[in-house]
Amino acid sequence: MSTTALQSPRTGMKAARPAGGVNFLRALHAEWIKFTTLRSTWILLATTLAAMVGIGLLGAWGVATALEQAADSGRDPGADGVRPQLLYLMPTGGIDFAQLIIGSLGVLLIASEYSTGMIRSTMTAVPDRLSPLFAKALVIAAVAAVTGIVSSFATYFLMQPVLAGYGQEFGLEVENLVPSMLLSGAYLALASLTALALGSLLRNSAGGIVTLVALFLVLPTVLGLIQLDWIQDALPYLPSNxxxxxxxxxxAGGDLTRLQGGLVMAAWSAVLLAAAAVVTKVRDV
Incomplete structure (x- = not known):
């Protein structure tokens, strides 16, 4: 790193400081340091991993047990709504809980700075205001993506010894299984960006987390109960759906494709982040 020399008025000695002023890479480095030095970060990441793996393993064990019991009794497991193909969904079976936990981390990443007043120091150090927001977005998205992918593959590999006891183990050659596990990282990254934007807009940790839960969990459930055509037509375009x-x-035929679904969810994140950027730029801290 290049430096420039400053003359000290008291000692006459020259002190070095970084040349070039504040830039995005330095803002990114600062946000990474803040992110990794908070204990809550590691607790929430560990909880996300535990939720993904634990729920996946529990679901796999439950399905395998149901299949074995049906076979022993001579019943058709499909009549009870249990199919061997359900096992293929278990590597990402804990995504509902994971999105809320990693989303809470996204909210706290920025809302906690507003609640403690530390945001003033951040904005003073980086006067353009948008660099800290986008640096936080890059940090949380990257970490969420890695967490999702690691959790999915960890669940898959830990499932196999459990399923082997029931003769239900399966390989990675299952159609679309590997893309699904890889894209779980993209799903959690987009969920975390949406959460970060909500935290920035609301500037309140509790409010941001409650809004996140409502948007990703409560709203799809409630609207799914309302049998109006226009509401049912809109349901697939909610971010989690x-x-x-x-x-x-x-x-299935008529559903959003993988690309379309990803673009819709990305649009939610982009619109909310754009709104957060505008509000961050114009509103007092």
């Missing part, structure tokens, strides 16, 4: 197409192993 659209993003779920990224993880689908089979796409």
């Amino acid at each position: 659209a993003g779920r197409q990224l993880l689908a192993l089979e796409i």
Whole structure:
């Protein structure tokens, strides 16, 4: 790193400081340091991993047990709604809980700075205001993506010894299985960006997390109960429903494709981040 020399008025000695002023890479480095030095970061990431793996393993064990019991009793497991193909969904089976946990981390990443007043120091150090927001977005998206991919593959490999005891183990050659596990990272990255934008807009940790839960979990459930055609037509375009197409192993006719679902979820994140950028730029801190 290049430096420039400053003359100290008291000692006459020259002190070095970084040349070139503040830039995005330095803002990114600062946000990475803040992110990795908070204990809550590691707790929430570990909880996300545990939720993904734990729910996936529990689901795999439950399906395998149901299949074995049906075989022992001579019943058709499909009549009870249990099919061997359900096992293929278990590597990403914990995504509903993971999105809320990693989303909470995204909200806290920025809303906590507003609640503690530390945002003033951040904006003073980086006067353009947008660099810290986009640096936080890059950090949380990258970490969420890695967490999703690692969790999915960890779930898959830990499932196999469990399923082997029931003769239900399966390989990575299952159609669309590997893309689904890889795209779980994209799903969690987009969910975390949406959460970060909500935290920036609301500037309140509790409010941001409640809004995230409502948008990703409550709203799809409630609207799904309302049997009006226009509401049912709009349901696939909610962020969690659209993003779920990224993880689908089979796409039914008339549903959003994997690409379309990903683009819809990305549009939600982009619009909310754009709104957060405008508000960050014009509103007092």
